[in-house]
Amino acid sequence: MSKTITIDGTNIPFEDGQTIMEAATAAGVYIPHLCHHPEYIPHGSCKLCTVKVNGRICSACTFPAMEGQDVLNNTKELTDDRRKITQMLFVEGNHFCPSCEKTGNCQLQAVAYHLNMLDDHFPLFYPNREVDASHADVMIDHNRCIFCTLCVRASQQKDGKNVFAISGRGINRHLIINSESGLLKDTDLDATDQAAHICPTGAILIKRTGYQVPIGERIYDHQEIDQVSLETEHLQHGE
């Protein structure tokens, strides 16, 4: 008989070594997340996957599943907290969905819809961040970076390169480029690299491809992020 945890009162099987996120996804239970990706070592930084395990707050993407865990996921309290976290992600950067080419394909936007985020709530920071379009095929709009480190991990763990890093702490945290000039053009990043395609927001973009996918054919035009996430990540977790 397999080992189980309970999530919102339902028994969920798990195998040793799985995180709560992995067990939940494999069982078809969606836990909102942005910095988690099944192909990469968990980072636990966005805090969107916050769950309560036996009354204690944990990140589902980093916390191992263990016998006897009673996990709360889809509760009003946690949804309210996740919405606040998402609102903070929005106000810390400059996220202008109406003109952003990632609209309809953006995980940050989709998770905001999923959590019924209707406004920013917090005062906007309006940070003054750079756009680095120096690379021939890839550009970075730092205004939209949420510091999920997926590009950092993809570059290191998948592409065998080391193009990105996070520098600074707290409110001064920012994404940096690993080149002497600090510009993307002086790195070995290629448009086919996983790191160039992994960004959950519109921060890292393939140049000259914006708006080519018509409205109605974008990822989240007909499905919410929970459905998309479970369909695409279920298999990856099972591997």
Add this chain to the structure above:
Amino acid sequence: MYEHLETADNRENLKRVVVDPVSRVEGHGKVTLLLDADNKVQQARLHIVEFRGFERFIQGRPYWELPVLVQRLCGICPVSHHLAAAKAIDQLVGVDPQNLPVSADKLRRLLHFGQLFQSHALHFFHLSSPDLLFGFESDISKRSIIAVLGAYPDLGVQGVKMRKYGQEVIRMVSGKRVHGTGAIAGGMNKPLTKAERDYLLEDIDQMIEWSKASVALIKKVHCSNLPYYDDFGTIRSNYLGLIKPDGALEFYHGGLRAKNAQGETLMDHVDYCKYNDYIHEEVRSWTYMKFPYLLSMGPENGWYRVGPLARINNCDYINTPIAEAARVEFKAHGGEAMVHSTLAFHWARLIEILHCAESIKILLNDPDIMGHDLVAQGEKRYEGVGVIEAPRGTLFHHYQVDENDIVTKANLIVSTTSNNMGMNESVRQVAAEYLSGRELTEPLLNNLEVAIRAYDPCLSCATHALGKMPLQLELIDVEGKLIDKLVKNSDGQIGRNSHG
């Protein structure tokens, strides 16, 4: 002309009357009158008082964002900005208009006809028909589409449905009724499907019939109020617009043609990419909207009007039969080479709506509209100019980019800007001829707005400067009770209404 009323000589002892805001137009503007002791108008001005700033904040953005970003200038005719920007960025990827794939060209034209159709329907039925049906000085309770729906329900519903049809054309091509995507550098992002085509074909014959009826209606309204309609707000001016190579009416792509008040050609088939050699803009201290003029004639005499009246005046013919018959009748009414009546803008606008309906039907029946060859590509360039005939007139978009594809410079000359002098002249004419010396009342002041409304101005698109939008902020508790209210007036004054 009435330029002597732009600035009064002695403003010290004059009485100030303000119409603020000018209603049933897009955007925010006001009219000020200065009157002497005998109520004679000494000064009349149309001021535009909003902030936009698009030309500045699109700098630093990648060029492919432009069609989607700049269309946010407006919620009424975003497609105009979308397409003008798309034509400009076509050039940045080395695609000139003649090299755009046929299907993409036709899809853009369909999108544009849908846009003109809905915008003109909105203007005539929702914004202007109350004036035209109930009278310029009618009671304020009658001056809205709601009153039109009450007194003329069939006509009112027809107007609403015509606008809806135009919006549906836009939705089928660009994915959304307002602020969709569609045009991308070098082409379009999707074809029209057969289902979408058939859906639009269902109602097009009805739209043509209603368009014919609306032309008949405006002709009847205009001709039954002569000579008032021919004189009200009327000024003699130059006219500018795009034209097809054979002189036919054109909205999407062509050369620039300008004619003077006598109908003599001032320039013809000019490549719009060289617009800067022909058109300059003048700035005046009392408004945030610029005054464009034809360089060859100077700022004094070179100002011109754009939009439906200019286009119908300038073209040699219309290439759809029913609209062409309407144009011939329209020109015959004028009795001279050019029709200068400001209220004839309405008549010209509805001739265009008819042309749009006929053209939409032709395009929907064209197999190219469902073609899948939609994007062309060429050598990168660093500068692009896109010009189209927006509902309100000739619209210029001009961009420069750097080697990283980032916008470094932008210039927009928006249709309403070109009509700035025309609107001010019409306001002064009405003030001088119809208001001067009379005791001013609210209905009488509506005459000024009627003159402005004829141009269908989009003040939010046309302005480039800082302003003061009226704003109302309400604080409501969890039970829905109003706790506090803060009102910012058009003059920037902030007041509070407390409800403990």
